[in-house]
Amino acid sequence: MDDAEPLTRVMALHALVYCERLFYLEEVEEIRIADQSVYDGRRLHEQLPEYVELTSYTLESERLGIKGKVDVVRTIDGRWVPFEYKKGRARLSRDGRVQAWPSDEIQICAYALLLEEHFERPITEGRVYYAADHRTAVVLVDEELRARFAETVRRAAELRRSTQRPPVTSNTNLCTNCSLAPVCLPEEERLLLEVSAEPAQRFFPADREGSDLHVTSPGATVRRSGGTVIVEERGGERKEFPIHEIVSISLHGHVQVTTQTIHACASEGIPIHFFTTGGRYVGSIGNLAGGVQRRLRQYAGLTDPAMVLYLAKRLVTAKVESQLRYVLRLTREKQRETVESEIEVMREAVKHVHRASSLDELRGWEGLAGRAYFTCLGTLTRDDGQLALDGRNRRPPRDPANALLSFWYALLYRDCVRAILVVGLDPSIGFYHQPRSSAYPLALDLMEMFRVTLCDMILVGSLHRRQWSVGDDFVQAGKQCWLSPEGRKKAIELYERRKQDKWKHPVIGYSLSYDRAIELEVRLLEKEWSGAPGLFARNRIR
Numbered sequence: 001m002d003d004a005e006p007l008t009r010v011m012a013l014h015a016l017v018y019c020e021r022l023f024y025l026e027e028v029e030e031i032r033i034a035d036q037s038v039y040d041g042r043r044l045h046e047q048l049p050e051y052v053e054l055t056s057y058t059l060e061s062e063r064l065g066i067k068g069k070v071d072v073v074r075t076i077d078g079r080w081v082p083f084e085y086k087k088g089r090a091r092l093s094r095d096g097r098v099q100a101w102p103s104d105e106i107q108i109c110a111y112a113l114l115l116e117e118h119f120e121r122p123i124t125e126g127r128v129y130y131a132a133d134h135r136t137a138v139v140l141v142d143e144e145l146r147a148r149f150a151e152t153v154r155r156a157a158e159l160r161r162s163t164q165r166p167p168v169t170s171n172t173n174l175c176t177n178c179s180l181a182p183v184c185l186p187e188e189e190r191l192l193l194e195v196s197a198e199p200a201q202r203f204f205p206a207d208r209e210g211s212d213l214h215v216t217s218p219g220a221t222v223r224r225s226g227g228t229v230i231v232e233e234r235g236g237e238r239k240e241f242p243i244h245e246i247v248s249i250s251l252h253g254h255v256q257v258t259t260q261t262i263h264a265c266a267s268e269g270i271p272i273h274f275f276t277t278g279g280r281y282v283g284s285i286g287n288l289a290g291g292v293q294r295r296l297r298q299y300a301g302l303t304d305p306a307m308v309l310y311l312a313k314r315l316v317t318a319k320v321e322s323q324l325r326y327v328l329r330l331t332r333e334k335q336r337e338t339v340e341s342e343i344e345v346m347r348e349a350v351k352h353v354h355r356a357s358s359l360d361e362l363r364g365w366e367g368l369a370g371r372a373y374f375t376c377l378g379t380l381t382r383d384d385g386q387l388a389l390d391g392r393n394r395r396p397p398r399d400p401a402n403a404l405l406s407f408w409y410a411l412l413y414r415d416c417v418r419a420i421l422v423v424g425l426d427p428s429i430g431f432y433h434q435p436r437s438s439a440y441p442l443a444l445d446l447m448e449m450f451r452v453t454l455c456d457m458i459l460v461g462s463l464h465r466r467q468w469s470v471g472d473d474f475v476q477a478g479k480q481c482w483l484s485p486e487g488r489k490k491a492i493e494l495y496e497r498r499k500q501d502k503w504k505h506p507v508i509g510y511s512l513s514y515d516r517a518i519e520l521e522v523r524l525l526e527k528e529w530s531g532a533p534g535l536f537a538r539n540r541i542r
């Protein structure tokens with residue numbers, strides 16, 4: 001065993017025999033779902049039959065290259081027998097004999113070998129109890145199983161050295177019980193391979209569990225007490241939020257946060273985002289998820305000029321087509337004639353984007369389409385008086401409509417950063433935006449796909465519904481305009497509500513919230529350079 005080789009967890013060997021890709025995601029890319037239910041399909045400790053006497057050993061062996069916790073060892077006729085308890089059903093041979101599943105056999109063998117080495121006693125068999133059908137399988141720790149174990153350890157070391165994720169398993173039943181299916185997206189990958197015409201099963205959750213905590217009151221302090229985040233306002237008002245229900249914290253303006261809160265959030269993987277009073281995104285504190293192999297693949301993919309151009313074309317096509325479709329939708333019943341020439345410019349841009357041979361050419365067509373699009377929005381919000389969108393301006397925004405757009409784009413940027421970190425990619429390496437400012441290029445890239453649906457649409461909708469008061473919701477200082485505290489609260493509410501709206505992905509074929517759609521796109525993007533390309537940036541508004 002090479003000194004530098006890390007010891008493999010016995011549960012990781014179990015995962016490897018279950019599915020090589022599961023092993024790779026857990027052990028090499030370090031993707032773990034933070035909840036104990038990860039192992040629900042594979043382990044059962046909390047429902048042990050009462051008669052069992054528990055003896056637990058945590059053992060490791062440099063020689064075997066493994067470590068693990070042997071939960072139960074029973075003595076039968078003077079022999080030591082490791083036991084494992086599983087939630088599912090036993091395997092039955094054709095002639096009806098009760099057998100353990102191959103992954104469970106390897107696990108038992110690993111425990112047997114650890115016990116033999118540490119206690120110098122021969123272990124010749126183990127047992128697996130399957131709770132679903134109350135059957136116990138005997139596992140003989142013979143030469144054949146020991147050889148299979150050695151081969152599994154060898155394969156684990158080989159996979160650790162690889163930068164390529166193994167393919168999805170061909171046994172679709174395994175995915176049904178796999179805790180990492182929402183990350184792996186096996187059905188989406190099979191869709192690409194045309195193994196199935198449409199996703200047979202959907203593993204990616206429609207909604208995210210937990211919510212984004214926004215703190216907007218000037219002078220408020222965010223502190224932690226036990227498992228609770230407490231927001232104390234200047235006037236003494238206090239609100240409490242269980243930390244496990246929070247997925248991110250956004251601090252707007254002059255808000256304090258204690259070191260203990262930052263510490264707790266860092267260890268729980270909850271990013272903290274900072275915004276200025278005017279709504280500009282300043283930065284985030286958050287852990288980059290582990291998984292160096294994943295980032296090596298990203299660097300290799302995004303330093304390949306052909307890959308970069310291909311992805312940028314997909315992205316700009318998605319953006320310009322969404323802008324065009326939105327304008328067509330807005331003018332379905334009236335005013336089409338007032339924006340006919342701008343629509344033509346956007347149609348031309350879509351055609352040329354497909355044929356573009358450089359990033360500069362793409363940027364040219366995207367800019368042209370963008371100007372035409374905002375001219376359309378200006379024309380179509382003309383009746384909204386002082387709130388009408390008079391072209392796009394920023395840094396700083398000069399009118400209420402642009403103040404709203406800038407604020408929502410900043411929130412969208414934050415959500416894109418978070419999704420990228422959740423997936424474990426490096427946000428500082430993108431493919432379309434250049435690293436010119438402190439903003440992460442990959443987050444800027446990703447936002448392009450969601451500007452229309454998550455920001456522009458709520459702007460036009462809220463203007464038409466007359467939801468804003470120029471006097472109460474905005475502050476005009478010289479040529480600058482930003483949101484008042486009241487306006488900011490309204491804008492956050494509209495944005496967060498919009499994120500929860502569900503929409504059916506036209507290619508994947510299932511519905512999910514916009515919030516989840518951002519993360520889904522990052523996962524599909526990663527597949528572009530991980531051997532399963534073709535699904536990124538294919539979503540469009542209807």
Ligand code: SF4
Nearest residue numbers: 019022169175178184
């Ligand atoms: S979802 Fe399926 S292919 Fe992906 S890791 Fe799990 S079992 Fe393997």
